[in-house]
Amino acid sequence: MKQFFLTILSSLFALVLLVSAAAQAKEGARESLADTVHYAAERIDCRFEEDTTIVLLGKAEVAYQDMELNAGKITYYPGQELLCAEGLPDTSDGKLRLTETPVLRDKEGSIRALSLTYNLKSKRGTLVEARANYRDGFYTGRRVRKLGEKTLQIFRGTYTTCNLSRPHYRFWSRQMKVLINDKVIAKPVVFYVWNVPVFWLPFIVFSIRKQRHSGFLIPRYGSNDIDGRYVHNLGYYLAPSPYWDAAVRGTLREQTGWMLDSEFRYHLRGRLRGTITGSFDNRATAIAQKRAWRLGFSHLHTLSPTMTLRGRGDFCSDKNFSVRNSTNLYSRLNRTLRSYLSFHKHWTGSGNSIDLTVLHSRNLDTDETSLYLPRISFRKARAPIFKPPKGDHTLAKWYHSIYYSFSSDFSHLREERTTGEYSRVNLSTNLYASAAQKFRTWLHLRPSVSWGMRGFQSQGEKFQRQESYSFALSASTTLYGFFQPHIGSLRAVRHTVKPSVAFLCSARLDTLDGFRYDLRKLRDPRTQVRLNLGNILQVKTGRGRKQRKFNLATWGFSTSYNPRAREKFSDLTTNVRVSPVKTFEVVLNSTHSFYTPGGEFRPSAPRLKRINLTASFRLRGKTGRKTSQPESSAPEGTEEVAGYTSSRMEETTIPPSDREVPYVFGISYRYSLVKSAGLPASVVQWIKGNLSFSPTSKWRIDWWVNYNLQKWRITTQQISIYRDLHCWEARLVWMPTGYRRGYYFRMNIKALPEIKIEKKKGIVGF
Known part of the structure; x- marks a missing residue:
């Protein structure tokens, strides 16, 4: 009982000291760590000598900021801002063992040790016989020094990502430095699988980051009949910024020399992104030596929410560069190099847009080139001629369903062929209007008209102009057949038939000298009737929650009739899809x-x-x-x-x-x-x-x-x-x-x- 009262008095005295220290801090004195350190234990002893000492015994806990320490015994020196922790001896089973060994936790991970010392201010400490767990890594060491929040120095320790008490593998090192969530630096290193040493290295540096980071690339080895043995991916990856990175990698080939590849990428979210690549091939054989290069780039720049700039380029000095060096089938078969620069602008309110493009292409087999300088396109989005009334759709008239669209294109093409140079200027304009009408709820009519103009001038020729006219009228309806056979789980069958017919006529008119019309120049008049019949067979099975509706089959037929053609009826096209169950389908x-x-x-x-x-x-x-x-x-x-x-x-x-x-x-x-x-x-x-x-x-x-x-x-x-x-x-x-x-x-x-x-x-x- 006497000891109990002494403990209470010492605790009250310690509390008075803490309150006094807090009052002094309010008056402007030096702030102490005592008012931010929280501790608890089954027993607390305070010793007031030259240096105040607080001893925590039995399930002791100390918390400071994001640090937490648990141990059987913790000694706290407020003046030095120092913690000393150790376990409690236990001989209940006749053998001496330690219980409640210290565990130090922070936001990065935890460390368990036989004993430790830790400075609250510098966040440095020393641990004996420690085992640490930081993210996915497990570390052990006879002695571990914690050098701040992000660094561990381990002496005669191990590292592994296996969470077993006897890990499947581990790295043992006499001295190891761990930069948490960054890298591990160790020397010398022995790699163990189970307890079997596999290899020894004088030193090693490897990354433990999860995100992208700079570092040496991992080489790859292989062999084939052409190059013999080779080492690929020798190089370095550089990622100094979240906005760009770069890589340089080389390939050493036993029979055909060496090759160097480089890549530079940049990405600024919402603004621009792109890639620049380059390759140099020094191909040396017993017969000859040949050098070749390839350069490529891609770029996307968002100038504003309505404007973008795109570009792409591909250049090479040898037409068979990809055939010899690429493992991608498309790259090996592609025999055309294309490069372009494009500007796009659209207007959100109207839906209109304009595109300006410069395009260059080169055929690697014939060495023919073509250049569009420039190619301009303008698109007027589909819009009503008469704006319908807002709100109440019942006030809309038949003419409110008349819509139109417009497009115009201009291009200047220059080509270098095997027969010589060739140039051509093209100008085209198209105007389209349509109106969807519905009669007596079952008949749908859609008339449409279009007008197009195409002007062109080839090298050494006069300007020519053609106009095209077309008219179309389509009619469609939908018929339903409903059956309720009630056979087994089958409850209902619905057959939907959608017949449609469309009448089209078109003609093309050439002009004299590009401006005068001559009805005798009316060419290619066409009249066509298109016929289409679509069918859908839908089934409903089951009852209640087990009820299921699905399309059992769809099939359709289409053909057309042209009275001017030699074979007036075109081919009959049939499409059938049957799926009686989710797992089976026939097309x-x-x-x-x-x-x-x-x-x-x-x-x-x-x-x-x-x-x-x-x-x-x-x-x-x-x-x-x-x-x-x-x-x-x-x-x-x-x-x-x-x-x-x-x-x-x-x-x-x-x-x-x-x-x-x-x-x-x-x-x-x-x-x-x-x-x-x-x-x-x-x-x-x-x-x-x-x-x-x-x-x-x-x-x-x-x-x-x-x-x-x-x-x-x-x-x-x-x-x-x-x-x-x-x-x-x-x-x-x-x-x-x-x-x-x-x-x-x-x-x-x-x-x-x-x-x-x-x-x-x-x-x-x-």
Whole structure:
């Protein structure tokens, strides 16, 4: 009881001292940290000697600003602004052990140690046998010095991102400096996998930032039949500002010399962004040495909310530069270089716009060039001739639905062909007006008229002008048929028929000397009637919450009639889409001719010219992973260009494994038939399938295949296996067939993807 009263008196005395210190601060004296330090414990001892000492025992807590310290025992020296913390000995089980060891927390992370000292003012401290956790990194050290909020100095310690007590990997170093959320600098370094040393380095510097930052690029190694062995991506990435960055990377090739690439990017949000790229290829073989370069740029500048300036350029000294150095299929096949500079202005109130463009193109095969200097376009947005009354739409008259639009273009073209130079000036103007009318709620009429003028002058010729006139009148309606069969879960069927007919006539008139009219110059008069019939079959099934409405099928037919043509009826086009369930769909497109190859009209037996049939089946588990890509698309890490699959799998980021067990299955069949008079029919058939599933939460398997039924062989196939290895991850991608056959294996640390084991073999892209 006596000890209890002494404790109460000492606490009251300490409180009086704190109140007195606060009063002195109000009077203008030096402010002390005591009035901002909060502490609590099961027992508090205050010693008032030359230096005041406060001892906190049992579940002690000290909080100051964003720092919090917990320990079994904390000694606080207010005069020195110093904290000393340690655990409490415990021998309850017959063995000596420490409990309530110190834990220091701040906004960056936490550190646990056997003992520590910490200065509140400088935020520096020393910890013994410490284990720190800062963001995704875990650090241990026999002695750790905290040099402010952002720096740790570790002696004889380790670093890892594995959160296990026995981590799967770690870096051990005699001396390590950690710049929190920036980088780790250590020397010397031994890398351990489990307890097995894998490699030793005299020093290492690696980034632990999550966002973009400057640093050396990670080299990549590989080989192919042309270059032999090569080292790619030797270089440095510079990101000194959030508004721009740059990269320089080189490639060393065993058999064909070296190559240097550079890239500069800038981006000022809401104002401008762009890229400048350059490449230099020093290709040396046993026969000859050849040097070539390529330069490109792109720029977008938003001058104001209604004005933009765009530009793009592509230049090279060798027409086969991309063929030799690019792994992108489109770049390898593209044989035209285009450069342009464009200015765009639009008016928000009226919707009008104007574009000014300078365009240059060069054919790499023929070396022919063309230059538009300039090309000007003006567009008048669709607007009513008579403005309708605001508010009450019932006051609108029939003439309020008359709308018009206007456009005008001017261009000056200069070309350098193999036969010589050529120039041409073009001027065109178009005026269009239409009016949508509705009669007796079921008939829709839409008359329209247009006038166009086109003037041009070629090099060495007189100015010529042509005018075109056209008139169109379309009529359409909608018919409904409703049935309620009540068969099984089927509740209702609605058939919608949308027939339409359009009458069009047009003519072109040439002028004499560009100004005088001559009705005898009326050319290309056309009269045409277009016929279209659309159908929609809708179904309602189930009851209550299980009720479902969907389009079971849509189909349509279209053709036209021209009394002046030799074959008066055009081809009959048919489009059919059937989807009885969400997972299955059939699409059919066909073209028939009403005439035999000899020109005989046979409307009762149309001749098939072309047909395309696609049937697809898709199945996805309810717990499957979400993806925005269709199941029939190319696999992850690839792109489809012109029917080919271009792989860049070594560039992709390995995605995290799902916790659930998803599956996705898709298969599609395509049949294409083209019949031409006097030629054998051309038939294309293939089956494309994909399967993706996760047998466990740690595994994921993806398979994608394309099978040619005409040649009875697999044209493209890819198998991808992914494994989540806790703090590591691994992926194997194998393409056993196709022009890009090969494999790619990679195992890397999730948090440090630069530390990896990588192996690849193949033609281009591996």
